Amino acid sequence: xxFVTGPLFAGKKEYIRxxxxxxxxxxxxxxxxxxxxxxxxxxxxxLADRLSQNRVVIATELGGGVIPTDAAERAHREAAxxxxxxxxxxxxxxxxxxxxxxxxxxGSLSC
Amino acid sequence: xxxxxxxxxASGKSAWAETRACSLPxxxxxxxxxxxxxxxxRARIEKHRAQxxxxxxxxxxxxxxxxxxxVPTDSSVLLEDLANLLANETFSRDGGGSDAALRGxxxxxxxxxxxxxxxxxxxxxxxxxxxxTLLYLRELARLxxxxxxxxxxxxxxxxxxxxxxxxxxx
Numbered sequence: 001x002x003f004v005t006g007p008l009f010a011g012k013k014e015y016i017r018x019x020x021x022x023x024x025x026x027x028x029x030x031x032x033x034x035x036x037x038x039x040x041x042x043x044x045x046x047l048a049d050r051l052s053q054n055r056v057v058i059a060t061e062l063g064g065g066v067i068p069t070d071a072a073e074r075a076h077r078e079a080a081x082x083x084x085x086x087x088x089x090x091x092x093x094x095x096x097x098x099x100x101x102x103x104x105x106x107g108s109l110s111c
Numbered sequence: 112x113x114x115x116x117x118x119x120x121a122s123g124k125s126a127w128a129e130t131r132a133c134s135l136p137x138x139x140x141x142x143x144x145x146x147x148x149x150x151x152x153r154a155r156i157e158k159h160r161a162q163x164x165x166x167x168x169x170x171x172x173x174x175x176x177x178x179x180x181x182v183p184t185d186s187s188v189l190l191e192d193l194a195n196l197l198a199n200e201t202f203s204r205d206g207g208g209s210d211a212a213l214r215g216x217x218x219x220x221x222x223x224x225x226x227x228x229x230x231x232x233x234x235x236x237x238x239x240x241x242x243x244t245l246l247y248l249r250e251l252a253r254l255x256x257x258x259x260x261x262x263x264x265x266x267x268x269x270x271x272x273x274x275x276x277x278x279x280x281x
Contacts, residue, residue, distance in 0.1 A: 007234030009252030064119070065236020077237065098232075098267055099117060099259035101276040 002109070003091035004058045005084055011100035012058050019102070019109060020056070031056035035087070039079035048086035057091070059084050113220055114227045114278075115262040117255065119235075123271030125191060128229045129163050131266075131280075132189040135225040140188045141168040142180065142219075144195040146203075159191070174199045175206050177215025188223045190216065193230035193258075197251050209250040216258065230255055232267070 041047040093107035118124035200206040264278030
């Protein structure tokens with residue numbers, strides 16, 4: 001599994017779709033994105049296991065701003081960060097995309 | 112040489128970009144985009160002035176329409192910063208929208224010898240923003256990606272240290 005992370009609107013999907021040479025349809029069939037939105041799940045490990053069945057998993061980084069005053073938002077942001085760590089653990093390759101540019105944090109894209 | 116420098120608040124991007132612009136040949140031009148509204152922005156402008164004092168920059172203040180600015184052809188221009196420029200072009204009465212911001216940067220790049228652009232990392236704190244702010248963020252991200260694709264060198268500043276995303280930094 002390839003885990004792609006990075007800031008909002010950084011071009012994560014477009015980068016990895018192009019790098020793998022996939023059409024939009026092929027990409028949609030083997031990738032999931034915005035998985036940070038799923039972090040409300042009770043069992044994050046089970047969620048990470050399930051998501052890892054996909055070839056590509058994409059999450060947007062949320063943890064860079066001020067701690068939210070709203071408790072629910074705070075909990076969500078925390079869970080999203082934890083989920084990203086669990087996905088990175090399970091991934092063969094981890095890539096961070098910033099301004100459309102990739103940086104390999106784990107493994108390599110050839111695997 | 113076209114260099115894009117990105118970083119969060121107080122990540123050291125300005126100081127790094129100044130050193131970068133100074134390392135390139137040609138007359139040093141500092142293109143300042145921040146409009147001096149209120150005490151805080153005036154203080155910020157003063158801080159930046161003090162930081163680059165003695166480095167040989169000629170300061171030009173230009174808030175919109177960079178395409179209309181006069182820069183010498185042999186110059187090394189430091190544009191600070193893209194987020195401000197986009198806000199001016201988007202929200203000022205005399206602004207021309209985000210395309211004008213992009214056009215301005217492209218025009219500068221064609222006219223000077225070396226361009227260093229400072230931009231902001233505003234995208235790691237979630238997406239719970241109101242309509243106008245979200246649109247602004249989306250546009251800034253689009254400009255960042257476009258300029259990063261065209262740049263010779265892209266550097267992300269972390270704690271004052273350069274993380275090179277593209278090209279080489281000597």
